[in-house]
Amino acid sequence: MMPTYTRPDLGSLATPPPPKPARWLPVLLPVLVLLLAYVSFRWAVGAVIHSRTVVRVPDLNGKSVSDALNLLSPARLGLLKEGEQFDKRFPAGTILRQNPSAGMRVREGHVIKIALSQGGETLFVPDLTGQPFRNAQTALQNAGLGVGEMDARPSLRFEKDQVMSTDPPGGAVVGKNALVSIILSEGPPGSDVLLAPDFAGKTVAEAKSWGIRNQIPIAVREEADITKRVGEILMQAPVVDSPLRLGDALTVVANTAVASGPRVRYEVPQGASDRDVRILVVDETGEREVYRKAQAPGSRIDVPVSVKGRARARILVNGIQVEEQDLQ
Numbered sequence: 595m596m597p598t599y600t601r602p603d604l605g606s607l608a609t610p611p612p613p614k615p616a617r618w619l620p621v622l623l624p625v626l627v628l629l630l631a632y633v634s635f636r637w638a639v640g641a642v643i644h645s646r647t648v649v650r651v652p653d654l655n656g657k658s659v660s661d662a663l664n665l666l667s668p669a670r671l672g673l674l675k676e677g678e679q680f681d682k683r684f685p686a687g688t689i690l691r692q693n694p695s696a697g698m699r700v701r702e703g704h705v706i707k708i709a710l711s712q713g714g715e716t717l718f719v720p721d722l723t724g725q726p727f728r729n730a731q732t733a734l735q736n737a738g739l740g741v742g743e744m745d746a747r748p749s750l751r752f753e754k755d756q757v758m759s760t761d762p763p764g765g766a767v768v769g770k771n772a773l774v775s776i777i778l779s780e781g782p783p784g785s786d787v788l789l790a791p792d793f794a795g796k797t798v799a800e801a802k803s804w805g806i807r808n809q810i811p812i813a814v815r816e817e818a819d820i821t822k823r824v825g826e827i828l829m830q831a832p833v834v835d836s837p838l839r840l841g842d843a844l845t846v847v848a849n850t851a852v853a854s855g856p857r858v859r860y861e862v863p864q865g866a867s868d869r870d871v872r873i874l875v876v877d878e879t880g881e882r883e884v885y886r887k888a889q890a891p892g893s894r895i896d897v898p899v900s901v902k903g904r905a906r907a908r909i910l911v912n913g914i915q916v917e918e919q920d921l922q
Contacts, residue, residue, distance in 0.1 A: 646701040653696035654689045654708060662689060662708065672705035682714030682769075714769050721764030722757040727778055730757045734774055742773030748783035749835045750791055755779065758835065790844060792834040793827045798848050801827060810838055813845040822849045855900055856921040858885070858907045862893045869911050873897055875921070877905035 649669040654662045659673070666673055681690055693707045694700060720737050722730040731741055742761075752758050761775040762768055783789055788808060793801045798814055805812035819828055828847045838844065858873050873885035873895075884907075885897045899907070905921040 646703060648699050648701055651692075651694050651696055651698045651700055651704075651706060654692045654706065655696070656684060657689055658687055659689070659708075659710070662706075666706060670702040671700070672703070674705050674707050676707045676709055678710045678712050680713065680715040681711045684711035684713070686711055686713035716767050717770055717772070719760065719762050719764055719766045719768055719774055722760050722774075722776070723764065724752060725757050727755050727757065727776070730776060738770050739768065740771060740773045742775040744776050744778065746778045746780045747835070748781065748787055748789060749779035750782065750789050751834050752779035754781035788838045788840075790830070790832050790834055790836045790838055793830050793846055794834075796827050797825050798827065798846060801830075801844075801846050805844065808838075809840050811841075811843045813843055815845060815847045816850045817847050819849045824849055855898060856905070858895070858897045858899060858909070858919060858921070860895045860909050860917065862889045862891055862895070862911070865891045867891075870913070871895060872910040872913075873899075874908040874910070875899050875901060875905060876908065877901040877921075878903035 647670075649671065651671070652665040652669070654665065657665070659675075662673060676693075679690065684690055688711050690709045690711050692709075694704075717738055719739065720733045722733060725733070734741055747758065749756075749758055756779045758777045758779050760777070762772075768774075788810075791804065793804075798812075802812045804810070817828060822828060826849045828849055830844065830846045832838070832844065858875075860871070860873075862869050862871060868888045868890050871885070871887060871889045872883060874881055875884050879902050884899050885895070889895065899905075899921065901921050907919045907921055908915055909917040909919070
């Protein structure tokens with residue numbers, strides 16, 4: 595009986611397919627590269643930092659910023675201002691405190707943080723001119739100031755018990771709790787007292803007429819102001835309410851300028867109170883204020899201005915722009 599021959603299965607003898615790579619391998623490789631780069635960077639930075647020289651922090655307290663930089667520069671240290679505060683023990687601009695503190699050891703390149711003094715707390719004296727005494731007293735208290743010496747004088751300009759002037763004057767810078775001396779009005783003077791009237795805005799003829807009546811010589815000086823009328827008195831000496839005696843002289847400064855060029859005209863709206871009117875001119879040289887004054891309702895303003903190139907005027911009433919004019 596013949597043996598039976600079975601053909602082998604060739605498919606079972608073929609090379610098995612290669613295993614597929616794990617799915618997480620493409621993600622792991624970039625992570626490993628980034629981690630290696632980060633470790634290398636930290637190592638390099640640490641090596642650079644730790645290779646720097648260790649220095650001692652100098653004492654900067656009470657020194658100016660310029661002096662502090664001169665001390666820090668040789669040690670290769672930096673400076674950073676963190677803040678400011680009032681402190682009457684230190685002049686404005688000097689260093690109040692530092693971090694790290696003086697004597698600590700740091701490496702070169704370290705930044706020293708400082709706080710600067712603004713000096714003693716300073717305040718502006720409010721403008722009290724023309725206010726009743728009680729209002730002035732309240733204004734000083736609200737501003738952190740007190741009433742100092744008081745005096746009273748006769749006045750043509752102010753009613754009785756109104757503030758004529760203060761010392762220091764309004765706008766002056768003083769320390770907190772400073773005292774402000776006040777001169778109050780006693781009202782109009784008696785017949786035996788002669789006071790200088792207010793000639794600002796009047797004419798030279800009016801001033802000379804008053805001088806003749808009161809036997810006070812009037813001297814005239816001239817200046818140019820294109821915003822005023824020709825012949826209008828700009829200022830005087832002695833000032834208004836100054837006492838005069840027979841034979842004393844009074845000098846007035848009269849305007850001689852002849853206005854030419856464009857003009858800004860505006861009529862103040864009707865209302866119950868005066869308005870703060872400002873006029874700003876904008877031309878090739880920039881923006882500048884040419885007029886500012888409290889004006890009664892219905893007042894008409896006519897201001898000559900000098901401009902360069904194309905220009906326009908901005909009119910503001912109580913801080914709000916109400917009109918804009920082209921200037922030719």
